Amino acid sequence: MNLNFNRQVSIAPMLDYTDRHERYFLRLISKHILLYTEMVTTHALIHSDKNRFLRHSPFEYPLALQLGGSDPKMLAECAKMGEDAGFFEINLNCGCPSDRVQQGSFGACLMRHKDLVAECLYQMQKAMSIPVTLKTRIGIDHDDSFEFFFDFIKTQAEAGCKTFIIHARKAWLKGLSPKENRSIPPLQYSYAIELKKQLPDLHISLNGGVTSIEQIQELLTQVDGVMVGREAYENPWFLSTVDSKVFKKDTNPPANRKDLLRSFLPYIESQLKEGCPLTVISRHLVGLFNGLPGARRYRQILSNESSVANAGIEVITRAMDAVQEESP
Numbered sequence: 001m002n003l004n005f006n007r008q009v010s011i012a013p014m015l016d017y018t019d020r021h022e023r024y025f026l027r028l029i030s031k032h033i034l035l036y037t038e039m040v041t042t043h044a045l046i047h048s049d050k051n052r053f054l055r056h057s058p059f060e061y062p063l064a065l066q067l068g069g070s071d072p073k074m075l076a077e078c079a080k081m082g083e084d085a086g087f088f089e090i091n092l093n094c095g096c097p098s099d100r101v102q103q104g105s106f107g108a109c110l111m112r113h114k115d116l117v118a119e120c121l122y123q124m125q126k127a128m129s130i131p132v133t134l135k136t137r138i139g140i141d142h143d144d145s146f147e148f149f150f151d152f153i154k155t156q157a158e159a160g161c162k163t164f165i166i167h168a169r170k171a172w173l174k175g176l177s178p179k180e181n182r183s184i185p186p187l188q189y190s191y192a193i194e195l196k197k198q199l200p201d202l203h204i205s206l207n208g209g210v211t212s213i214e215q216i217q218e219l220l221t222q223v224d225g226v227m228v229g230r231e232a233y234e235n236p237w238f239l240s241t242v243d244s245k246v247f248k249k250d251t252n253p254p255a256n257r258k259d260l261l262r263s264f265l266p267y268i269e270s271q272l273k274e275g276c277p278l279t280v281i282s283r284h285l286v287g288l289f290n291g292l293p294g295a296r297r298y299r300q301i302l303s304n305e306s307s308v309a310n311a312g313i314e315v316i317t318r319a320m321d322a323v324q325e326e327s328p
């Protein structure tokens with residue numbers, strides 16, 4: 001397996017969004033972005049159908065598995081499962097503030113337990129040969145100073161973790177919903193940038209509020225990587241120039257959005273044959289034509305007709321025909 005991948009641009013793990021269908025679709029846009037799974041808890045991997053959570057296509061590579069948990073032994077076991085299943089990297093979630101996750105004592109609340117996180121990362125790395133990485137906030141509640149953040153990261157680096165993805169806002173553990181926690185605490189890119197200055201040997205990827213290739217290029221002058229979440233989901237076409245402009249590789253991307261969608265149809269058909277309902281895939285395509293004439297009609301057709309029993313790819317082509325695309 002070629003583990004020599006580039007982390008300059010990655011797509012954020014997003015529960016309920018970055019499933020295997022979305023990832024396959026994004027891979028048609030860029031051959032080089034690093035993709036992440038949704039967060040999978042150690043409990044789910046160990047106690048239920050692990051194939052459901054680990055299933056992916058090699059076409060999605062390079063691909064990282066994100067785990068949620070706080071038991072070093074269980075995390076090590078799951079990290080190994082991830083390596084055996086073909087993932088390129090195992091990431092530990094230290095950024096999710098949801099109540100459910102707090103009840104399980106993992107996610108962002110782990111920032112208050114730096115030694116436990118270090119033990120988790122150490123055990124995970126010991127159990128496998130692919131890299132372990134950490135995705136974290138810059139602080140939680142009133143523990144939001146740069147010193148707190150720096151000390152947390154330094155502890156993890158000393159435990160052997162060399163790659164960090166910084167969602168550059170703190171989380172409030174009480175009083176804000178997960179959604180509010182992704183917009184109300186202000187973005188503070190300076191934390192990630194200063195961290196890179198002080199610990200230059202670490203790989204630092206910055207995450208939060210990135211919406212354009214130009215912004216990615218600008219941030220890459222100060223950090224090693226940029227992770228994009230919501231914009232990649234809501235407006236995926238913005239990634240169409242990432243291979244040429246950021247990775248500097250000519251990968252022959254689709255000429256326009258309709259070409260892209262056409263290239264996804266064989267995959268959709270194969271999934272339908274396996275019994276996957278169309279809506280499970282088509283829901284990821286809603287934002288593709290945003291801003292073009294006919295995009296509203298496209299969205300209407302997709303949402304009204306995809307859920308009809310036995311809906312097939314003709315729904316997608318009919319929806320696509322409603323859009324007037326600019327010439328390439």
Ligand SMILES: Cc1cc2nc3c(=O)[nH]c(=O)nc-3n(C[C@H](O)[C@H](O)[C@H](O)COP(=O)(O)O)c2cc1C
Pocket residue numbers: 012013014015016017038039066093095096135167182207208209210227228229230231
């Ligand atoms: C619907 C949704 C689900 C998310 N699920 C996860 C998750 O499973 N694991 C994680 O680390 N972050 C999760 N996040 C946070 C994103 O990975 C990312 O840190 C956040 O959206 C900020 O990046 P953005 O401004 O580019 O969207 C989620 C975000 C959204 C919008």
